[in-house]
Amino acid sequence: MPGKKPPSSLTTGLSCLIIVVMALITAFILMMTGRDNPIVLVPAKPWKSETPVTSRPPIKASTTQKVPTSATKTEETTRKPRNVCESPECIALAHQLHNWKNPSVDPCEDFYEYSCGKFNEHSLPSSSRLERKDKLMNSMLNKFLAKNETSNSISENSMKLFYRKCKDYYNPKTYRKLVIEKWREVISIFREIGSWPYLDENWDDSELDLNDAFTGLANYGFPFLTFFFLNSAENYTVSVATISMEKVEKLTVTDFKAVLTLSGIVPDEQLLEDDLKLVDELEKDISNLSSEADGEASLSDLQAAVPSIDFERIIRHFINSSKDDETWSKVKENVMVSKIPLFFNQTKNLETILKSTPKRTIANYIMFNFVRILNMHKNTDCLKEVLNDFSFPALRVLVQHYFDRENLQIASELVDNIKGHLINTFENSTWLHPETKKNAIRKVEMMKKIIGYPEEYDAPGALDKMYESLNFSTSDSYFQLDLKNFKFNTQLTLKLTPMASLLIMRESKNLAANAFHLRSRNWLGINIALLDDPFFDSTYPKYAQIAGVGAIIGHEIGHGFDPNGRKRDENGKENDWWTPEDSAEYDRRAQCLIDQYDEFDDPDFGKNLNGSITIGEIVADLIGVDVAWKTYKSLDMSAEPSIIGFENYSLDKLFYQLKALNWCGTGAEYDLEDQLKFVHPTESFRINGIFSNMKSFAETFNCPVGSPMNPEKKCELF
Structure with missing residues (x-):
């Protein structure tokens, strides 16, 4: 099969000339048209307001695609910019x-x-905007806590240590061992606090000093003093009210025997059963007098009604101000007493009960119910424990790392x-x-108004002054950290009571995507999660x-x-x-x-x-x-x-x-x-x-x- 005839030199020259001329003409057209408008190779399709899209647009969305020439650069500097919000949030x-x-x-x-x-087509089940934001805030904090890194911040290091110890405590491999250690530590606390018949076989009534027992509990920061408790959440005052033990899980003779046995105490089961029956009867008497409050009373009114309990001494031990008259004077102004029959009934009240009940039963009532309270199951979600107990440090971490303060x-x-x-x-x-x-x-x-985050805690080291008394040690068990934290938070809450704005922020679940109006103060609060995208x-x-x-x-x-x-x-x-x-x-x-x-x-x-x-x-x-x-x-x-x-x-x-x-x-x-x-x-x-x-x-x-x-x-x- 014969091949094609090769082109002549003339034909080749003409072809080259034509190509060059066409290239020059094309370049000239590009230059001239580029001065006014970019050449549109593919018409863009901007979003129409009534048409939903299925994918996120590019951050720098453009209505046209431009040929990359020098003319394009000129156009970009002279054309009126689009007034469209193109931030990632928008x-x-x-x-x-x-x-x-x-x-x-x-x-x-x-x-x-x-x-x-x-x-529903674009969301996970049970995932509203608010729920999404809550999960995101928790995820960011969890990521921060999971990093095993120390810093110069006492509050951050304490928060991280607490989180790690909590994780270790609820590890299935070590849980039983650590629970046993916890109850042994509880018995040690009982020995330190004071008199309990089950810790001394020669115990007699004269050994019980009720106020010593209550101040001993107060020194550990426990506001639940079985006969009454201190509540700072109600109207952001120090409220003296009753605790309903009906809501706390009942423990059996076997349960109490197990706790005592851990510390080498072998109780008489019949005696233990009899004591628990007497405690139940006392609990019913107290419950019958713990109806709805009929107004408020002063601390002096309460002291006059129940002289057997030194309420001022006990509350001062809570805030560690037995010698700090200035702090006490501020807290005292905010003490509110619930006017309930248990305190103020004319015929039968806490005072008459204390006078008529055997001291052995009173001592058992305090200690047995204290065991019940300590047995209440904490949240096994360690992140939630951090959010409850370290709200200010957690908030500060998120503000500094993830939040636009503007x-x-x-x-x-x-x-x-x-x-x-x-x-x-x-x-x-x-x-x-x-x-x-x-x-x-x-x-x-x-x-x-309380907006987002108090500025006074934004400066480096500001929160550390508040948390320096927490005194965590890496050798502490989770229960020991929990005890220290309980005491610290009780003291902090009571000390913040005169500074209501800080207390309100601390008590308001300030990491949640939420806002609130506090009726009792006429205050408006907005948490930082709401002051962030997608809301703001x-x-x-x-x-x-x-x-x-x-x-x-x-x-x-x-x-x-x-x-x-x-x-x-x-x-x-x-x-x-x-x-x-x-x-x-x-x-x-x-x-x-x-x-x-x-x-x-x-x-x-x-x-x-x-x-x-x-x-x-x-x-x-x-x-x-x-x-x-x-x-x-x-x-x-x-x-x-x-x-x-x-x-x-x-x-x-x-x-x-x-x-x-x-x-x-x-x-x-x-x-x-x-x-x-x-x-x-x-x-x-x-x-x-x-x-x-x-x-x-x-x-x-x-x-x-x-x-x-x-x-x-x-x-x-x-």
């Missing part, structure tokens, strides 16, 4: 907005389904803005009388900050005006400051919300809900969304960046969709019986029920009158 927020919604649903029919209908200032300003719009709401109310308005406004103005971020547009956290802030402030909170004044004291007419009108309006919840057709529970139980949260929800909306509408949002995919979308509509994200969930996790016990309404109602009362929502989405989201009858508060 991208994650855009992902939720697009992927969780179900655009096939009419927002005027079911806004919850419209905003959250595809949440968020705190923005949130603080947002609180003030939200408060201002609630004040405007009261001022513009058409039915509140002037005196009621004045009191309501004063309560908002006087409401204090300094890079978010203002409208997203207000919809995400502003509504939560408004909700918590609103608790000051729910059916229970409204009966307390600006200082948190019980004081019904409403005129009779206004009080009656408020109740009528609240009843509208109760009826609405009762009739709400919930996707999980149907029309079987009880608004009387949830009315406090419903009122707070309605106030929260209302003042957040008013705050949003009062600000100029024209310069705020868009969220990716919503560049040409109504901000008013976007506000409501952003608000809905917080309540997107996977559906009911409980049956109806349990749901009816909860004070919070269902997730569906927190969107559909609340939004259906807002005229602004109906106007924003142009919902027809009579549609589910724009009913003719709406419930309004102020």
Whole structure:
């Protein structure tokens, strides 16, 4: 087969010339067109606001793809930049907005389904936004604790040591051995504390000094003194009340014998059984007198009623201030006594019981019940133990390693803005009388705020001053660390009582994605987990900050005006400051919300809900969304960046969709019986029920009158 004829030199030259000319023409076209517009090789498809996406966009999303020429560089420096938030936090927020919604649903029919209908496709079971954040915070702290690294921080090292010892204690391979060691240490404590018949076969009544026994327990920091206990959580005062041993697991003769035998004590079983029966009878007497408190009394009143117990001496031992009069004077101002029959009944009370009961039975009552309390199963989740006992150090670790502190200032300003719009709401109310308005406004103005984390503990070494007395040693057993920690935390709690803001932060589970309103103080608190994405971020547009956290802030402030909170004044004291007419009108309006919840057709529970139980949260929800909306509408949002995919979308509509994200969930996790016990309404109602009362929502989405989201009858508060 013959081959092809080779090209001539002329043909070759012409071909080369043509190629060169074409290349020059192409280059010239590229240069000229590149001066004004980049060449679009593949048209980009920007997100449309009504179309959900299934994957996260690139951080630097672009509407075009450019040929990499020098002309492109010129275009990038002169073209007006896109005003779109492209931070990782904003991208994650855009992902939720697009992927969780179900655009096939009419927002005027079911806004919850419209905003959250595809949440299950992108979420783990039982994993709402709040639950996700809690898990993430715990995961970050767990990762920090698991690193076997020491630092210069006493509080951090103590926290890590406690965590490691806890892990070792609950290791199945060593658990039994360590439990035996624990009970031997308990018996040693009993010997140190004082008199107990089972530790001395020659024991007699004269050996029991009740106050010595109680101060001995106080020296170890145990607030449960069997006849009474100190509780700092109630109203953030030192509350002297009774402990209900009915809630503590009963132990048998065999159980107590096992504890005693560990220390080489072989008790007489019949005597032990008889003693336990007498202790049970005494416990019943005390329980019968431990009814609901009828008000409060002073420490001096208690001392006069029960002179056999030196309460001041005992409490001073708790705070290690037997010689520190200054600390004691501050704590003493905050001691509150529950006015219960056990203390103040005229015919039979703790004093008469102590006088009429054999000392052997009293001694056994103290020690047997102390064993029962120590036998209460601690949480085997060591991370939760750290969160309970080292809340400040744990919080500081997360703030320093993972938190944007700029968020705190923005949130603080947002609180003030939200408060201002609630004040405007009261001022513009058409039915509140002037005196009621004045009191309501004063309560908002006087409401204090606790935002995220106290600055005084941010400086290096600040927390170490607080924790230097903890005195952990690597040679300590987990039980010994637990004892030291128990004593330290009891003392710390009592010492912080005069500094209520720090105590409130410590007691409020400050690592949870949560906010709170403390009725008894009229204080608002916001934990750092809520001041972080996905709820809040300094890079978010203002409208997203207000919809995400502003509504939560408004909700918590609103608790000051729910059916229970409204009966307390600006200082948190019980004081019904409403005129009779206004009080009656408020109740009528609240009843509208109760009826609405009762009739709400919930996707999980149907029309079987009880608004009387949830009315406090419903009122707070309605106030929260209302003042957040008013705050949003009062600000100029024209310069705020868009969220990716919503560049040409109504901000008013976007506000409501952003608000809905917080309540997107996977559906009911409980049956109806349990749901009816909860004070919070269902997730569906927190969107559909609340939004259906807002005229602004109906106007924003142009919902027809009579549609589910724009009913003719709406419930309004102020």
